[in-house]
Amino acid sequence: MYDTTTQQDVVNTLIYLRSLLERLPLNGLATVREEDLRLLQQARELFAQHGANYLTDCLQQLEDAIQTQQQAGVKFLQLQTALFLFERLFTRDVCREETADAID
Structure with missing residues (x-):
């Protein structure tokens, strides 16, 4: 499902995105x-390439909310939740692949 390079790209993006989301509220979303x-746009494009549609939509909604200054806080929290879920599912999928490879 994910080759090693793709896994590393996704992990690096997740780490950076998590860091960015920790920093954004400190300075204010405005x-x-x-x-x-x-x-945020680059992360959205990477996740879109890998079919993470809900996460991609949440990233787009946060970008739009920041630019229009409407409901940015709500969209920020939705993105955090989507990111948390994606991380768990991604980890599960990678672990399943590695376990299957080890068994074969």
């Missing part, structure tokens, strides 16, 4: 930098 918005 003061998000363009660089951070670009990084």
Whole structure:
């Protein structure tokens, strides 16, 4: 399902995205930098390539909310929840693959 390079790309993106989400509320969602918005967009594109549609939608909704200054806090929390769920499912899938490979 995920080759080693893809796994590493996803893990690196998850780590960075988690770090970004920890930092965003400290400065306020109204003061998000363009660089951070670009990084949210890059994460969205990576997850879209791998079929993580709900996470992709949540990233897009947060970007839109930040730009319009409407419901950014709600969209931020929805993204955190989606990211948490994606991390768990991704970990489960990778563990299943590695277990199946070890058995074969």
